[in-house]
Amino acid sequence: MTVMSALPISCAQCPRLKTAFYRSEHETLVAMEQLRSGHRHFPAKRTIYREGEIASEMLMIFDGWAFRYKLLPGGRRQILSFLLPGDPICLPLLTVDRLPFSVQSLTSITACTFDRSCFANFVAEHRQIAFQADVSCVSAQTSADERLIDLGRRSAYERVGRLILELVTRMEAKGLPTSNPMFFPLGQTHIADALGLTSIHAGRVLRRFRREGVLSLHRGRLELFDRAALRRL
């Protein structure tokens, strides 16, 4: 069940919009506020969209973590990307009305909602925003490419290290706290399903990182001791 209520913060002052996606001028933000239809709250570990479902609203994460994924026959799951505060959940809805993937929350989530067709018009009319959409598309493409290289040509050890480093870097860029120990709500199964591994093997890789004194991840708490070692991968 989702909860609707008035959001106390205006888009123009939103700490998320400052660091992410629709970074743009004051007047655009004001226009955006008019567009926002409200906000929603989702509990942790809840499916927010199911692949193929019709979605009439676009969401933007205000607070909390989520991930995009697809299910395959045989119970296999591939996580496509992780979503942090400030990330738009479903840009594809600009051009398609059914999402080609599912979305699930990791933590409890607050998300701003936008009407899909209003949003599409808005993007069409505001050059700034359209350009930002392109930027966001291109950077999504670039990081998808990078993940592809991970799965195709890097060892499990490299993959896990790089994923964690990438997420910590994103957290910093968004102004989320990253001092030890930091909040990091991925379990071994999430890491495994994102990187094409078994959760058992992901666990072994994490153990190795722990023993090497590089990092320690346990039950949602991450301690990062040797960032240089990760960057070297």
Place this chain on the structure above:
Amino acid sequence: MTVMSALPISCAQCPRLKTAFYRSEHETLVAMEQLRSGHRHFPAKRTIYREGEIASEMLMIFDGWAFRYKLLPGGRRQILSFLLPGDPICLPLLTVDRLPFSVQSLTSITACTFDRSCFANFVAEHRQIAFQADVSCVSAQTSADERLIDLGRRSAYERVGRLILELVTRMEAKGLPTSNPMFFPLGQTHIADALGLTSIHAGRVLRRFRREGVLSLHRGRLELFDRAALRRL
């Protein structure tokens, strides 16, 4: 070495533009023609862009095949996607001035050239085109996701089958000939580097397909006998 000369076909009549990317109205095509700065010819197996290089022109493949890739330390290579006639080579240039990947031709290639900044303005001014850019971005994202699932959660046999089926489907959509045997310029190393395999193993998978009577790929000639078998993967 690249060759420049007058292109005999106008954009308005271009068979490529009909099926791909900038499918749009007559007047847009005419405007596009004004934008086109010429065309170029590249021989087969030539590096067209090197990662990180500044590129002042955008290319759109008129004829021939190419692929995007990245090199890693240790001689590892990951192919990110294959480019067919009608595909834009470097959309990211809309927002960045250095390509985040390299491009290499498989066959000899004819490509239309567009000035980068003119093109960006053009996109900003034409809603139609901007929307098409979004569509193209989203579909690129979707197929990147699909490839990610291949590498993360599917067997070598499934990957190879699906890659070949995907390419044949794209060839059909573009009106390229697909009757047996068809022109199909990927070697085992290309298949391997796209799917995170060894070329030796890719060869073994192809042998299995051949023995099962599903398909046969040899030296640039593909015969597809049992498409249903591929679709079942």
Place this chain on the structure above:
DNA sequence: ATCATCCTATGATCTAGATCAATTCCAATT
């Protein structure tokens, strides 16, 4: 307190695909 559940840890195997090492097969020169 007790129980059920989920996440994590660890050990013992197994296997898909990698790596190493020759050969054979072509197409393109000379």
Place this chain on the structure above:
DNA sequence: AATTGGAATTGATCTAGATCATAGGATGAT
């Protein structure tokens, strides 16, 4: 016709990571 060099084929191993099996904490519900 001979030569050369890249691509495909084949066989023999090896290994990173999967699979199977079990058990140990946490956490939350009753």
